[in-house]
Amino acid sequence: MTSVQMRPLSEHVGVEASGVDLTTLDDAAFGSLRDAVAAHGVLFVRDQALTPEQHIAFARRWGTIDVNKYFPANGGHPEIAEVRKAENQQTNIGGGWHTDHSYDAVPAMGSILLARETPPSGGDTLFASLGAAFDSLSEGLKTMLRGLRAVHSADHIYSADGIYAKTDQGADLKGHDERTRAIHPVVIHHPRTGREILYVNPAFTLHFEGWTREESAPLLAYLYQVAMQDRFQCRISWAPGSIAIWDNRSTWHCAMNDYHGHRRLMHRITISGEPLD
Numbered sequence: 039m040t041s042v043q044m045r046p047l048s049e050h051v052g053v054e055a056s057g058v059d060l061t062t063l064d065d066a067a068f069g070s071l072r073d074a075v076a077a078h079g080v081l082f083v084r085d086q087a088l089t090p091e092q093h094i095a096f097a098r099r100w101g102t103i104d105v106n107k108y109f110p111a112n113g114g115h116p117e118i119a120e121v122r123k124a125e126n127q128q129t130n131i132g133g134g135w136h137t138d139h140s141y142d143a144v145p146a147m148g149s150i151l152l153a154r155e156t157p158p159s160g161g162d163t164l165f166a167s168l169g170a171a172f173d174s175l176s177e178g179l180k181t182m183l184r185g186l187r188a189v190h191s192a193d194h195i196y197s198a199d200g201i202y203a204k205t206d207q208g209a210d211l212k213g214h215d216e217r218t219r220a221i222h223p224v225v226i227h228h229p230r231t232g233r234e235i236l237y238v239n240p241a242f243t244l245h246f247e248g249w250t251r252e253e254s255a256p257l258l259a260y261l262y263q264v265a266m267q268d269r270f271q272c273r274i275s276w277a278p279g280s281i282a283i284w285d286n287r288s289t290w291h292c293a294m295n296d297y298h299g300h301r302r303l304m305h306r307i308t309i310s311g312e313p314l315d
């Protein structure tokens with residue numbers, strides 16, 4: 039097959055591959071995609087009209103599939119979660135900065151998101167580099183953060199009295215009775231590259247271990263403000279058949295909710311990860 043071409047999407051995060059058909063990748067080409075995700079945090083490929091079976095087969099090359107507890111499954115394919123917003127819904131899924139699954143003891147490695155239906159404009163997804171955000175901090179703050187761990191949970195998001203239950207996405211989501219809690223280092227080492235990464239996020243991180251929420255909030259807010267700077271971000275604009283493969287350890291993402299009155303449907307398969315240290 040022809041060789042894969044890679045074009046960075048920004049200085050710190052994101053790369054787009056072209057000249058590639060994800061259904062016929064040989065092992066060498068697949069290895070270059072795996073390296074690209076490790077190096078750039080998110081890999082974007084256009085025009086991949088994968089069937090659900092091909093989407094699942096491609097995902098299995100990355101690792102074990104992690105079946106999402108909260109999102110509705112695509113009929114007939116429990117491995118595929120639907121991330122959807124209808125014409126008449128106001129709330130979207132993932133509309134604030136977050137990394138998926140940090141509330142799990144062994145967080146998912148990442149996801150393979152395939153666009154099925156996209157609005158005429160809008161509906162982009164932003165990604166941020168948490169390695170670059172960490173690198174930008176002072177040595178003094180880095181040293182302090184290396185000694186901290188943080189507590190994460192999804193209960194305030196997905197439970198029966200959580201954030202989504204109060205919105206028009208509530209009826210579509212499952213897992214209201216799930217209870218989650220995990221503790222991770224605030225600075226993790228990327229399992230493949232060894233790079234230091236800031237591993238807290240505005241959606242699921244509750245507080246630093248041994249600190250109250252009130253004590254944690256100002257420092258967390260400072261770190262979030264650092265990581266949310268435009269210079270650490272890239273933006274993905276989807277069309278049906280676009281696919282993104284992202285690494286939850288090294289990136290955050292945020293789905294823009296700027297297409298009211300239009301449908302957007304994404305198929306997501308999540309890949310299991312490994313313990314973080």
Ligand SMILES: O=C(O)CCC(=O)C(=O)O
Pocket residue numbers: 121131132133138149151162163291292293294304306
């Ligand atoms: O719909 C998107 O662009 C991303 C939604 C999201 O946060 C996710 O699938 O994890």
Ligand SMILES: [Fe+2]
Pocket residue numbers: 132136137138291
């Ligand atoms: Fe997400």
